[in-house]
Amino acid sequence: MTxxxxxxxxxxxxxxxxYEQLKDLxxxxxxxxxxxxxxxxxxxxxxxxLPAGEYRAADGTDTRNYGGLQGLKELREIFxxxxxVPVEQLVAFGNGSLELMHDTLVHAMLSPLPGGERRWVDExxxxxxxxxxxxxxxxxxxxxxxxxxxTVPMTDDGPDMEVVEQLVVSDPAIKGIWCVPKYSNPxxxxxxxxxxxxxxxMPTAAGDxxxxxxxxxxxxHLTETEHExxxxxxxxxxxxxxxxxxxxxxxxxxxxxxxxxxxxxxSQRNLEWWLALTAKRTIGPDKVNHLRHAEFLGSPxxxxxxxxxxxxxxxxxxxxxxxxxxxxxxxxxxxxWTRPEGGxxxxxxxxxxxxxxxxxxxxxxxxxxxxxxxxxxxxxxPDDAVIRLAPSFPVLDEVEKATRGVAxxxxxxxxxxGA
Ligand code: PMP
Numbered sequence: 001m002t003x004x005x006x007x008x009x010x011x012x013x014x015x016x017x018x019y020e021q022l023k024d025l026x027x028x029x030x031x032x033x034x035x036x037x038x039x040x041x042x043x044x045x046x047x048x049x050l051p052a053g054e055y056r057a058a059d060g061t062d063t064r065n066y067g068g069l070q071g072l073k074e075l076r077e078i079f080x081x082x083x084x085v086p087v088e089q090l091v092a093f094g095n096g097s098l099e100l101m102h103d104t105l106v107h108a109m110l111s112p113l114p115g116g117e118r119r120w121v122d123e124x125x126x127x128x129x130x131x132x133x134x135x136x137x138x139x140x141x142x143x144x145x146x147x148x149x150x151t152v153p154m155t156d157d158g159p160d161m162e163v164v165e166q167l168v169v170s171d172p173a174i175k176g177i178w179c180v181p182k183y184s185n186p187x188x189x190x191x192x193x194x195x196x197x198x199x200x201x202m203p204t205a206a207g208d209x210x211x212x213x214x215x216x217x218x219x220x221h222l223t224e225t226e227h228e229x230x231x232x233x234x235x236x237x238x239x240x241x242x243x244x245x246x247x248x249x250x251x252x253x254x255x256x257x258x259x260x261x262x263x264x265x266x267s268q269r270n271l272e273w274w275l276a277l278t279a280k281r282t283i284g285p286d287k288v289n290h291l292r293h294a295e296f297l298g299s300p301x302x303x304x305x306x307x308x309x310x311x312x313x314x315x316x317x318x319x320x321x322x323x324x325x326x327x328x329x330x331x332x333x334x335x336x337w338t339r340p341e342g343g344x345x346x347x348x349x350x351x352x353x354x355x356x357x358x359x360x361x362x363x364x365x366x367x368x369x370x371x372x373x374x375x376x377x378x379x380x381x382p383d384d385a386v387i388r389l390a391p392s393f394p395v396l397d398e399v400e401k402a403t404r405g406v407a408x409x410x411x412x413x414x415x416x417x418g419a
Pocket of ligand 1: 096135180251405
C-alpha cells in the first residue's frame with residue numbers, strides 16, 4: 001500500500017513501464033464526445049414506428065402539412081416545466097438546439113434585438129462572457145460570427161458573479177453570456193439560486209444584453225436527486241429584465257440525438273422578434289416529429305420515467321470513472337476531478353502544463369480524448385490543465401479500460417515534467 005505522501009509525484013520508471021504496457025494492449029477507444037450510446041438510443045426505438053397511423057394534433061392540426069411555426073402545443077406542454085418557460089412562450093423546433101443558438105445569434109447580428117439600438121454587425125465590438133471550463137461548440141459559434149470571447153471563472157455554484165457583474169455593468173460591448181445552468185458541460189456544476197438571481201437582476205450596460213441559457217441537461221440526472229434550479233425567466237421578468245433571457249434545450253439526449261426536437265423560450269417580445277425572423281427561413285418545423293415525441297413521452301412524468309432508464313445505463317459508467325480515477329490518481333498533487341450528479345461529462349484537472357501532453361500520450365496509446373484546450377475559447381486553456389472525459393458512448397468495459405489508460409497517461413506526463 002502506498003501512502004499519500006509517496007504518491008505526491010509518480011515514479012518515472014514505473015509510469016513508463018505502465019505506459020508501455022498500455023500501448024501493448026493496442027486499444028482503440030474514444031472518450032471524446034458526449035454522445036448517447038446505442039443502448040440509450042434503443043430506449044427510444046419505438047419512435048421509429050410513431051405516430052401510429054395518427055397525423056392529427058390534439059387541436060386537429062394536420063401535422064403533415066406546412067405551418068405551425070411555434071411547434072406542436074402538446075409537446076411544448078410536456079417540456080415547459082423542465083425548461084421553466086410558459087407554454088405560450090416556448091417554441092418546439094428542429095432536431096438540434098445548437099442550430100437554434102447559432103441562428104438566434106445570426107438574427108441578432110442582422111436585426112436589432114428588443115432593447116437594442118442597432119444590429120450587432122453594426123457594433124464596433126460584440127463580446128460574450130464565457131464561463132470556463134465550458135462547451136466548445138458555444139465558443140465555435142462565437143468565433144464563426146466574430147463575437148469576441150472573454151472568460152469568466154466557474155465556481156462550484158456557477159460563474160463567478162463578482163466578475164460577471166463588474167464586467168457587464170462597465171462595458172456596453174458585452175452583449176451576452178453562455179450558461180449551461182444544470183449539470184454544466186463539462187464541470188457538472190448546478191447553478192445556485194443566488195447565482196441565478198444575480199444573473200436575472202444584475203444591471204448591464206448593454207440594453208440588448210442576453211443570457212444564452214442552454215439548459216441541455218435539465219432532466220439528465222445521474223442520481224435519485226433531481227436537482228432543481230431557480231427560474232431565470234421568471235426572476236428576470238419580476239426584475240423588469242424579461243428580455244435578457246434566451247432559453248434553449250432539446251431531446252437530443254432524451255430520445256434520438258440526430259432526430260429529436262429542440263426548444264427555444266423567451267419573453268413575449270423576444271418571441272415575436274424571433275418568430276418574425278424565423279418565418280423568413282422556414283414555413284414551419286417537422287410537426288410529425290413533434291407528434292411522435294408527444295405520443296412517445298406522453299407527459300412530464302413520462303419524461304422522468306424515460307430518463308430513469310438512461311440513468312440505469314449511464315450511472316455505472318460514471319461510477320466506473322470515479323472509482324478508477326480514485327484508485328489511480330488519489331493523492332497526486334494538482335490532480336482532481338468532478339463527481340457530477342447529472343449531465344454527460346467529468347472534468348479532470350491536472351497540474352498546469354500537463355493536459356496536452358496527457359491527451360497526446362493517450363492518443364498514442366489508442367485512447368482518443370477531447371483535445372486539451374477545447375473547454376476554453378479559441379481552444380486555449382492558459383493553464384493547460386483541463387481534460388474533459390465523456391464516458392457515455394463506449395460500453396462499460398471500454399469506459400473502464402479507457403479511464404485506466406488516461407490515468408496511466410496522467411501519471412507519465414507528471415513524472416516526465418518533474419524529471
Ligand atoms: N448544449 C450543450 C451544453 C451540450 O453539451 C450539447 C451536446 N453536447 C448541446 C447543446 C447540443 O445540443 P443539440 O443536440 O440539441 O444541438
